[in-house]
Every structure is written in C-alpha cells, then in structure tokens.
Amino acid sequence: MSWTRTGEPVPAGLPGELYIGGAGVARGYLGRPALSAEKFVPDPFAEPGSRMYRTGDSARWQADGDLMILGRTDNQVKVRGYRVEPGEVEAVLRRHPSVSGCLVAVREDRPGDRRLVAYVVAGADAGELRGHLRRALPEYMVPDAFVHLDALPRTRTGKVDPRTLPAPVYGGGDRRVDEPRNFVEAQLIPLWEELLGVRGVGPRESFFDLGGNSFLALRLFTRVNRLLECDLPVATLFAGATLRHMADAILEQKQSSADAPGSVVPLQPNGTLPPVFLVHSADRNVMGYVNLVRHLGPEQPVYGVRDTGEDLARPVARIAEEHVAAIRAVQPHGPYYLASWSFGGIVAFEMAVQLEQAGEEVAFTGLLDTTAPGLMNELGWERDADIVVSLAHDVAVRERRPFRLSAEELEEMELDEQVRVAVQALREQDAAPAEYDAERLGAACRMVQDRTRSYSAYRPGRLSGTLVLFRAEVRTGRQDGFLATRGAEEQHSLGWAPHAAAPVEVHPVPGHHAAITAEPHVRVLANRMRESLESARRRAGWDGPAAEPAGERVIPA
Structure with a gap:
C-alpha cells in the first residue's frame, strides 16, 4: 500500500511511501x-499486534x-547489491574523537x-578511520575511499554542497610502494x-584498502586464473588481501x-617480437x-636463462656452451x-661468439654494465x-640508503667476522632489509x-654482431681510480672494443651498477634497450610490426 508522510493512504496515480504487510512480515530488527x-x-x-514494514521506497x-517504484524517500542508496544508509555510516564516523565533520x-x-x-574533516588517517568503522559496521558499509578536507564545502545558506566534492584517489597518494x-x-x-583504477600498486598493499570489494574480487580471480593458468579460489584473497599473498x-x-624447471624459463612469453634471452x-x-621485463613492455617476449650447474666456478666457456644448447631447444x-x-x-658474450661459430646470426648482445674480463682481472x-x-654497499644502494664502511675497518678480521660486522653496520644504518643476515652476505661473498x-x-x-653496452653513470671510487689510468676507448667501452668487429654501441644509464x-633507473634502461633492440631488428631484416615507441613511462609501476 502507498501512504503519505502523515500515514494516510494515497489514491491511485499519486506517489507515496510503500508499506508492506501480511503474514510474511518480520516483527523487527534483532537487537x-x-x-x-x-x-x-x-x-x-x-x-x-500485526505490523507493516516501511520500505522507504516511493511508489504509486x-x-x-x-x-511503479519511483525511487527512495530517504537517502538510502544501493551499492554492489547492498542497501546502504550513508547517514548511518556518518553517525559511526562522528563517534571517532578526531572527526569534526x-x-x-x-x-x-x-x-x-x-x-x-567518505569525505572527512579529521586528524586520523584513512587506515584508522577504516578500522573504526569495521568495528561497528559490516564490510559493505565501509567506504572504498576516504578524502580528507580542511572543511566540508557549503552553499550560501550553510548546507553541505555535495556537487563540489573532489573525486577520490583510491588507495591514497602517500603510499610507500x-x-x-x-x-x-x-x-x-x-x-x-x-x-581497481589505481596507479602504482605495490606488492604489500591490500586489495580492499585500494578500493576493492567482493564483486571486483570475482572479476579479478576470473582474469588471474585465465591469464596465469592457475585455479585459485576467491577465498585466497580473504585469507590475505595483499598482492604478494x-x-x-x-x-x-x-x-x-x-x-623442476629447466634452465630456460619464460619471463614474459607473450608478444609478437623476436624473444630476448636474459x-x-x-x-x-x-x-x-x-x-626490466615489466618495462620492456607486453609486446616483447622474454626468456630467462638460469644457471642449473652445480659448480659456480666452472669456466665461462662451459657455462655458455650449456646455455647455447638450452636456448636452441627453445629457438633452434x-x-x-x-x-x-x-x-x-x-x-x-661467449654465448654470442659460440652461436656465430655455429653459423647462427646474433642480432643483439646487450651488456648491462659488464666490464670486459681483461680489465676485471687487472682490477681484481x-x-x-x-x-x-x-x-x-650494493645492498644499501638497492635499498636507496646511504652507507659508510671501509675495507680498512675490516682488514685485520677473518672473513666470517668481516661479514658479521658488515651486516651489523647495515642494520645500524638502516641500509638493509630486515631479513638480510650474515648467512646471505657470506653466501654472496663465496659466490663472487x-x-x-x-x-x-x-x-x-x-664478435661480428652488434655489441651494446648499457653503462652505469655512477661508479665507486675504486672503479673510477682504476679507469682513470686507462685510455679513453677502454674507459668508454669498459674494455670491450677489441672484442667487437664494429664500434661498441654505448648507452649511459643513470644510477649505480x-x-x-x-626503480627508477630501470625505466631509462628499458627505454634505451627497447630503442636498441628496434635498431637491431631492422638490421636483421625483421619484417614484423615494430614495438610501440618508448616513452618515459612504459608500463604503470
């Protein structure tokens, strides 16, 4: 039945609030x-003693x-299949001591x-407010985004003006990625x-904190299971909502x-361009x-070549021979x-030489800040x-943290003690991940x-084919001092010029070795590598589609 606001029935054709009565109507809300x-x-x-239920719907x-249902008589809205009363969410928000509006x-x-x-005038951050709401409301009533304002915008008459509220940035702009x-x-x-419509998602961020919900979760798992050829249940996301989980x-x-995987593994198997073996x-x-693979782009297939041999110290030529056989099994x-x-x-480089000796064309050999072995032996x-x-120092560089420790400070110690002191210095200077320990540094020393x-x-x-050097612009004092004693060509090509029939193509890349x-230097490296690969494909007579032009931002990161 349709009623007026004063509780009187309205005639046919006129709008009123819809009431529902009958044996199936409940007695009320529990508690x-x-x-x-x-x-x-x-x-x-x-x-x-019988009851009618006021639906809040306007009808005639x-x-x-x-x-005919015309809409709502109150402010109730429907979001993802749930009816939500924004005023109820606002009432819970106002109970937080830092919320003034x-x-x-x-x-x-x-x-x-x-x-x-939720648009809030509050001192608490979004995470605290979200937790406050979750303690009192079901998940579907917790806002997907929180926008902090200095004051709520108002009309000339003093009412809140919703038309001037800014669009939210889901996930926030101050996230550490x-x-x-x-x-x-x-x-x-x-x-x-x-x-999610969010840029800059990091592995440790929560799907729900970024604006995700159960409906988006279903769409996400459908795509993930299809594209990554897996069979994850949606419950995986609720057990741990981060991308890393x-x-x-x-x-x-x-x-x-x-x-167990072989030595050649697909890193980015899709795309129409000739594959790159890293x-x-x-x-x-x-x-x-x-x-690097991310920023080379989705059109560039990439395979990784792992070292599955037992002896890390075996000769370079033998390692290369094993890898040549492995990649020819993928690309004959x-x-x-x-x-x-x-x-x-x-x-x-040695793989390229062996392939040429076997009569194959090597269109591109890219060296990512690799010094020629002759100079490496002299530097030692x-x-x-x-x-x-x-x-x-490399650990600190990857963490983007300053670090101070000299070899002289460790000189009188045994290797195990040197490793222990170095790890302690990394921790004291907040220059290493929390899980980095002496065992990892010791293993790295033995590997070197x-x-x-x-x-x-x-x-x-x-080498007859093109040799391309992507050279780091930042070098250690030890390296700079050594290179200063060499000729201009050795400094420029890091000693590779005598080993290439054509001039070595050198591209500077910002950052340390x-x-x-x-990030962020890998974006520059990827762009320059894309351009160099495009040139190499043209020289090799590639007649397929060209890669998309490289820009400053290749793929959102």
Whole structure:
C-alpha cells in the first residue's frame, strides 16, 4: 500500500511511501528496538499486534493495477547489491574523537562502478578511520575511499554542497610502494591497477584498502586464473588481501604440480617480437630482471636463462656452451637477441661468439654494465674485505640508503667476522632489509669468489654482431681510480672494443651498477634497450610490426 508522510493512504496515480504487510512480515530488527519502532509500524488492516514494514521506497499505483517504484524517500542508496544508509555510516564516523565533520556519498567515477566515499574533516588517517568503522559496521558499509578536507564545502545558506566534492584517489597518494620480487607479482600488478583504477600498486598493499570489494574480487580471480593458468579460489584473497599473498599462493600451487624447471624459463612469453634471452648474473637465477621485463613492455617476449650447474666456478666457456644448447631447444635458429647484467654479460658474450661459430646470426648482445674480463682481472679483488664492503654497499644502494664502511675497518678480521660486522653496520644504518643476515652476505661473498675463478682464465673471442653496452653513470671510487689510468676507448667501452668487429654501441644509464635494474633507473634502461633492440631488428631484416615507441613511462609501476 502507498501512504503519505502523515500515514494516510494515497489514491491511485499519486506517489507515496510503500508499506508492506501480511503474514510474511518480520516483527523487527534483532537487537535494534529504536530502528524496529521506526520501520515496523502497526498494521490497521490486520489483527491487533500485526505490523507493516516501511520500505522507504516511493511508489504509486497505476491505472492498470501495477505498482511503479519511483525511487527512495530517504537517502538510502544501493551499492554492489547492498542497501546502504550513508547517514548511518556518518553517525559511526562522528563517534571517532578526531572527526569534526563528515559526509558519505556514492560516486560513479567509472560507468557501472558505484563506490562509497567518505569525505572527512579529521586528524586520523584513512587506515584508522577504516578500522573504526569495521568495528561497528559490516564490510559493505565501509567506504572504498576516504578524502580528507580542511572543511566540508557549503552553499550560501550553510548546507553541505555535495556537487563540489573532489573525486577520490583510491588507495591514497602517500603510499610507500615496494618493487615486485618475482615475475608473478609483476604480472599481477597491471591486473590490479586496471581493475581497481589505481596507479602504482605495490606488492604489500591490500586489495580492499585500494578500493576493492567482493564483486571486483570475482572479476579479478576470473582474469588471474585465465591469464596465469592457475585455479585459485576467491577465498585466497580473504585469507590475505595483499598482492604478494596472492602471488605466493599462485607460486605454491604451480610448484606443487610442476616438475623442476629447466634452465630456460619464460619471463614474459607473450608478444609478437623476436624473444630476448636474459642470462643470469653471478647468482643462478633471473629474478633481478623483474622490473626490466615489466618495462620492456607486453609486446616483447622474454626468456630467462638460469644457471642449473652445480659448480659456480666452472669456466665461462662451459657455462655458455650449456646455455647455447638450452636456448636452441627453445629457438633452434637465429637471429638471437641476448643480454645480461654484470658477470652474466661475460657469459652472454661467449654465448654470442659460440652461436656465430655455429653459423647462427646474433642480432643483439646487450651488456648491462659488464666490464670486459681483461680489465676485471687487472682490477681484481686484493682482499676479502674489498668483496665484503662492495657487496654491503650494493645492498644499501638497492635499498636507496646511504652507507659508510671501509675495507680498512675490516682488514685485520677473518672473513666470517668481516661479514658479521658488515651486516651489523647495515642494520645500524638502516641500509638493509630486515631479513638480510650474515648467512646471505657470506653466501654472496663465496659466490663472487667462485665467479672470479670462472672468468679469470677466460680470453674473449671477437664478435661480428652488434655489441651494446648499457653503462652505469655512477661508479665507486675504486672503479673510477682504476679507469682513470686507462685510455679513453677502454674507459668508454669498459674494455670491450677489441672484442667487437664494429664500434661498441654505448648507452649511459643513470644510477649505480647495483641499481640500474631497479626503480627508477630501470625505466631509462628499458627505454634505451627497447630503442636498441628496434635498431637491431631492422638490421636483421625483421619484417614484423615494430614495438610501440618508448616513452618515459612504459608500463604503470
């Protein structure tokens, strides 16, 4: 039945509030007597004690007997299938001691994506306010975004003016974003960003804090399961709502059902361009290329070449021979496109030489700040303390933190003690991740010693194809002092000029040796590498589509 605000029935054709009566009407809301008294009122057309329910919907009877729903008589809104009374959310917000003003509204900044937004004048941050609401309200009534204002905008008559409220930035603009630590995280980031409409998503951020909800979660899992070929249940997100938790769950599922991976692994298998093979650096794996692969773009296929051999100190030529056989199992014939960072650049160079000797074309050999082995042997490591300090500085560089420790401070100590003191210094100067310990630094020292033995007897051949050096602009004092004693060409090409038939193509990249594959310098590296790869493809006669032009921002990060 349709009634007026004063409780009188209205005739057909006129609007009124819709009341529902009958045997199926409940007695009230459990544990909420005040709201029950407001919404469940006596039914004058039924037995004494019967109730009618005030729906809050505006309706009118039509001439044909149908009931037309016109909208709401109150401020109740529908968001993702739930009815929400913004005033109820506002009432809970006002109970927080730091809130002096608030307004909750529904916005639809993207068609079909209705979200609840809280505008607050408060000293507490969004996380604290969100937690305050969750203690009193169901999840669907917690706003997707909080916008802090100095004051609520008002009209000339003093009423709040909702038309002038700014659009929210979901997830906030002051978030501390970590870099992805593996390729699954790197693949998930653009999916989250596109679905949530948020740029700069980090692995440790919560899906729900970024504006996600159960409906978006269903869409996310549908896409993730299809694109990453997994079968995650949606409950995974509710058990741990961060991107990193989702990535770990995917890796765990894949590892439990897969055999041990070979040396060549797909890092970004999609795209129409010829693939690039990124060779491991001094360690065995290729996880250090996560950001580079992201910024090379989705049209560039990339494979990683891991070192699965038992002996890290085996000769460079043998390592290269193993890797050549592995990549030819994936791509039997050239042109080949190879690249690697640091020690791995020596291996990639030898792979290119062996492929040319086998009659194959190598269109691109990219060295990411790799010094030629001849100069490396001359520079050398005079003492263990030099290795320890150098590796500790690399850790600090990757954390973007200053660090002070000299080899002289460690000179009279045994290696284990040097490692312990260096890790302690990293922690005291807040220059290392919390989990970084002496075991990891000690293992890195042994790895460097093994790889030094690996290249010490290596004598590079001569490459006919294009040799491209991406050289870090920032060098240590030890490196600068050594290079200052060399000729201009050796300084320019880091000693590679005698080993290339054509002039070495050199591209400077901002940052330290240990940081060129990390944000933000990796963006410059990726752009210059894309341009160089495009030139190499043209020289090799590639007749497929060109890559999209490289810009300052290749993929949202």
